[in-house]
Amino acid sequence: MRINMRNMHDNQAGxxxxxxxxxxxxxxxxDMGLVPGTEIRIQGRAPLYDPVALRIRGATLTLRxxxxxxxxxxxx
Amino acid sequence: xxxxxxxxxxxxxxxxxxxxxxxGSRQHVGNYPGVTxxxxxxxxxxxxxxxxxxxxxxxxxxxxxxxxxxVARDFLVNKKxxxxxxxxxxxxxxxxxxxxIQFLEMGIPICIALNMMDVAKKxxxxxxxxxxxxxxxxxxxxxxxxxxxxxxxxxxSAAQMMHADHELAPLKISYGTDIDQALSKMExxxxxxxxxxxxxxxxxxxxxxxxxxEQILSKGxxxxxxxxxxxxxxxxxxxxxxxxxLDTYPxxxxxxxxxxYIKSILKRGVIYHKYDQNRLHSSDRIDKVVTxxxxxxxxxxxxxxxxxHFTFTYSKVPVGWLESFFGWLxxxxxxxxxxxxxxxxxxxxxxxxxxxxxxxxxxxxxxxxGIAILEDSGYLARVAFMLDRVFRIFGLHGxxxxxxxxxxxxxxxxxVPGVMAxxxxxxxxxxxxxxxxxxxxxxxxxxxxxxxxxxxxxAQYEAAIMFLITIGAWAGALLVAKxxxxxxxxxxSTPFVMxxxxxxxxxxxxxxxHTWERTWQYVKKAGTIILGLSIVLWAMMTFPGLPDSxxxxxxxxxxxxxxxVPAMVAQQLEFAGENAELSDSAQNLxxxxxxxxxxxxxxxxxxxxxxxxxxxxxxxxxxxxxDWRTNIALVGGFAAKEVVVSTLGxxxxxxxxxxxxxxxxxxxxxxxxxxxxxxxxxxxxxTMFYSPCxxxxxxxSRESGSWKWGVFAMAFNTALAFGLAVLIFQIGSAFGxxxx
Numbered sequence: 048m049r050i051n052m053r054n055m056h057d058n059q060a061g062x063x064x065x066x067x068x069x070x071x072x073x074x075x076x077x078d079m080g081l082v083p084g085t086e087i088r089i090q091g092r093a094p095l096y097d098p099v100a101l102r103i104r105g106a107t108l109t110l111r112x113x114x115x116x117x118x119x120x121x122x123x
Numbered sequence: 124x125x126x127x128x129x130x131x132x133x134x135x136x137x138x139x140x141x142x143x144x145x146x147g148s149r150q151h152v153g154n155y156p157g158v159t160x161x162x163x164x165x166x167x168x169x170x171x172x173x174x175x176x177x178x179x180x181x182x183x184x185x186x187x188x189x190x191x192x193x194v195a196r197d198f199l200v201n202k203k204x205x206x207x208x209x210x211x212x213x214x215x216x217x218x219x220x221x222x223x224i225q226f227l228e229m230g231i232p233i234c235i236a237l238n239m240m241d242v243a244k245k246x247x248x249x250x251x252x253x254x255x256x257x258x259x260x261x262x263x264x265x266x267x268x269x270x271x272x273x274x275x276x277x278x279x280s281a282a283q284m285m286h287a288d289h290e291l292a293p294l295k296i297s298y299g300t301d302i303d304q305a306l307s308k309m310e311x312x313x314x315x316x317x318x319x320x321x322x323x324x325x326x327x328x329x330x331x332x333x334x335x336x337e338q339i340l341s342k343g344x345x346x347x348x349x350x351x352x353x354x355x356x357x358x359x360x361x362x363x364x365x366x367x368x369l370d371t372y373p374x375x376x377x378x379x380x381x382x383x384y385i386k387s388i389l390k391r392g393v394i395y396h397k398y399d400q401n402r403l404h405s406s407d408r409i410d411k412v413v414t415x416x417x418x419x420x421x422x423x424x425x426x427x428x429x430x431x432h433f434t435f436t437y438s439k440v441p442v443g444w445l446e447s448f449f450g451w452l453x454x455x456x457x458x459x460x461x462x463x464x465x466x467x468x469x470x471x472x473x474x475x476x477x478x479x480x481x482x483x484x485x486x487x488x489x490x491x492x493g494i495a496i497l498e499d500s501g502y503l504a505r506v507a508f509m510l511d512r513v514f515r516i517f518g519l520h521g522x523x524x525x526x527x528x529x530x531x532x533x534x535x536x537x538x539v540p541g542v543m544a545x546x547x548x549x550x551x552x553x554x555x556x557x558x559x560x561x562x563x564x565x566x567x568x569x570x571x572x573x574x575x576x577x578x579x580x581x582a583q584y585e586a587a588i589m590f591l592i593t594i595g596a597w598a599g600a601l602l603v604a605k606x607x608x609x610x611x612x613x614x615x616s617t618p619f620v621m622x623x624x625x626x627x628x629x630x631x632x633x634x635x636x637h638t639w640e641r642t643w644q645y646v647k648k649a650g651t652i653i654l655g656l657s658i659v660l661w662a663m664m665t666f667p668g669l670p671d672s673x674x675x676x677x678x679x680x681x682x683x684x685x686x687x688v689p690a691m692v693a694q695q696l697e698f699a700g701e702n703a704e705l706s707d708s709a710q711n712l713x714x715x716x717x718x719x720x721x722x723x724x725x726x727x728x729x730x731x732x733x734x735x736x737x738x739x740x741x742x743x744x745x746x747x748x749x750d751w752r753t754n755i756a757l758v759g760g761f762a763a764k765e766v767v768v769s770t771l772g773x774x775x776x777x778x779x780x781x782x783x784x785x786x787x788x789x790x791x792x793x794x795x796x797x798x799x800x801x802x803x804x805x806x807x808x809x810t811m812f813y814s815p816c817x818x819x820x821x822x823x824s825r826e827s828g829s830w831k832w833g834v835f836a837m838a839f840n841t842a843l844a845f846g847l848a849v850l851i852f853q854i855g856s857a858f859g860x861x862x863x
Contacts, residue, residue, distance in 0.1 A: 065370075069375075071618060074184070075620050077374075077375065078186070078221065078378075079218070081620075082375075082378055088401045090410070093414065093419075095512035097512045100508065102407075104400065105215055105248075105401065107623040107624075109619070109620070109621060110620040111515070111619045
């Protein structure tokens with residue numbers, strides 16, 4: 048099932064299916080290792096539920112919900 | 124000249140630790156020409172051979188989006204360092220190799236330092252460095268920068284590369300048939316026309332066109348617009364094709380293939396994970412508590428209060444030493460130098476001015492030390508993570524909070540270290556908005572002004588008013604930040620996406636070097652300008668001085684007073700030591716003479732340039748209820764906000780007023796018909812928001828990289844403050860609120 052990263056719950060794991068954004072944000076996401084085919088797991092959210100923190104390639108990244116909106120994730 | 128070695132790598136890969144380990148104290152910090160990115164250089168010396176080491180800014184990639192990336196790339200291309208040491212975090216190998224691959228695509232000779240081997244081992248990661256080296260075709264040396272392990276081998280292998288003297292062929296990765304074919308065609312055209320090829324490799328230029336690299340595109344347009352447009356056209360047609368067939372962009376495709384290439388290398392027995400890569404480590408378990416929904420904010424409050432306490436309480440002792448030293452120097456020189464202009468210039472102009480600048484030094488040192496601990500340990504990234512949601516509303520960034528707190532978000536800070544604290548912010552627009560609004564916070568120097576006015580007019584509501592002042596400063600700063608972000612610094616927010624680095628124990632060496640170099644930069648750069656400006660401000664408050672006839676008049680008054688008492692009393696006063704007991708009549712005479720001195724000082728101040736400005740402004744400042752005395756005090760406050768109260772004292776003929784004991788000034792204001800609680804509120808608001816003191820203005824100019832922003836801060840803040848003060852005074856007067 049494909050869902051938007053914003054809608055994933057804590058500790059949920061999945062594989063990035065697509066990232067639909069170009070320009071600076073698109074490039075920054077790719078530079079940090081967010082590309083299709085990568086496994087991720089949601090680590091948690093900030094006290095105000097935004098930004099979100101996730102594990103990827105053994106590191107922890109954080110991004111705002113409105114940045115996560117561009118990322119579709121394939122989950123079980 | 125010694126051969127140059129550049130250190131490159133991702134942020135948090137241990138690059139700076141390695142740099143410190145290699146160069147020790149033989150390093151200095153400057154700026155890259157024309158930009159505010161720090162340039163760290165040093166010398167590595169061992170057994171007679173010397174290497175010039177440049178620490179490039181930490182980057183994840185070599186695109187042209189961030190200033191750091193452009194700086195790193197330009198340095199590599201223009202300065203052509205003999206070797207580039209690419210520091211790679213072994214515990215995070217896959218992502219870190221993304222940068223390494225881009226160096227290889229550029230054809231840059233790199234030597235990989237496989238750093239943090241100890242962390243990788245703890246996480247159950249095994250890496251075959253030899254295999255990685257043979258697959259990538261460059262040396263790979265395992266290191267632990269914190270302990271210096273592998274340092275010798277690394278430098279040995281770097282030195283060998285230097286002597287090898289062979290051109291490294293750029294790495295060719297397949298980016299998929301469509302892109303590959305287009306790249307080959309473009310490469311041939313670029314070669315045929317020698318298009319930018321004296322600086323870059325032909326294939327790399329083609330690749331950057333494919334990635335829509337702004338810097339290369341604009342360079343290309345200038346050199347050969349005809350070929351440039353043909354190349355752009357080729358890219359457009361590939362883009363179009365990719366979008367319609369695979370629903371992707373060339374740049375995304377290229378990134379995918381780079382990661383694919385890395386994966387294929389790692390799969391060939393280079394890396395072995397004992398555990399699931401994304402399992403939680405001890406650092407993540409700390410995060411479960413530290414960024415917890417309820418505990419997180421509480422811990423953050425405690426940490427911020429702790430930093431504040433550390434900076435402002437513990438620095439009091441050395442600040443006190445410096446103050447008493449300059450006080451002693453001033454009075455010592457006063458006795459040595461003959462009374463007159465020279466004494467006044469040296470004591471009131473130079474020593475007070477330079478003393479004022481150096482007085483900030485312990486504050487800055489403590490602040491940078493505290494922030495370095497938070498930054499190096501990884502906690503600062505968590506603060507940004509937790510607070511981003513709030514600050515984003517105002518067009519700022521989660522990391523802005525530190526600068527606001529240090530500047531006086533908890534009343535009593537200082538904008539100078541606050542402005543410098545914005546360096547931890549990597550988003551340019553958010554950073555500029557932060558450094559322009561932190562001076563609205565209530566720094567320690569504004570507090571005596573508030574204390575005086577509150578004690579005079581609102582004595583029974585002291586705590587409530589102080590609380591309102593603090594809230595008002597935050598509200599003002601955040602709203603102005605929002606206003607700036609939708610007007611002069613408008614633009615989309617910089618992508619927030621960032622790493623939450625694992626928690627690490629900071630090393631004392633790292634903290635000490637960090638603190639020292641930033642403090643020294645402040646002393647060096649700010650010191651010289653501030654010395655000049657102190658002299659100008661001193662001159663404004665001193666010249667042209669009273670005309671001789673006036674001076675004579677005051678002298679006559681003094682003589683009359685002296686003649687009125689028996690000669691014995693006057694003699695007693697004249698020859699008495701500073702602490703000698705005086706008879707009643709002598710004391711009486713002393714007080715009367717002091718009153719004349721004070722009146723002379725008031726007259727002198729009124730006729731000075733500053734006084735004339737104050738008088739001339741009275742026509743305008745009346746709108747806010749300020750008379751010429753207040754105006755002079757506020758002009759003086761531009762030098763340092765501490766001066767407001769003492770200048771007000773001089774203007775009211777009270778002589779020197781000690782900021783700690785303002786009783787007599789308070790009584791005078793309470794009786795003065797020009798003053799009412801309403802005027803006091805207007806002045807409080809004006810003091811909160813008007814121009815930052817000039818040390819802050821200089822720091823703002825330096826940190827923003829342009830005098831334009833320093834001037835903007837002075838003009839805009841003063842206009843805003845005046846507008847608010849007028850509004851308060853006019854509305855209050857119209858409704859008869861808070862008047863006497």
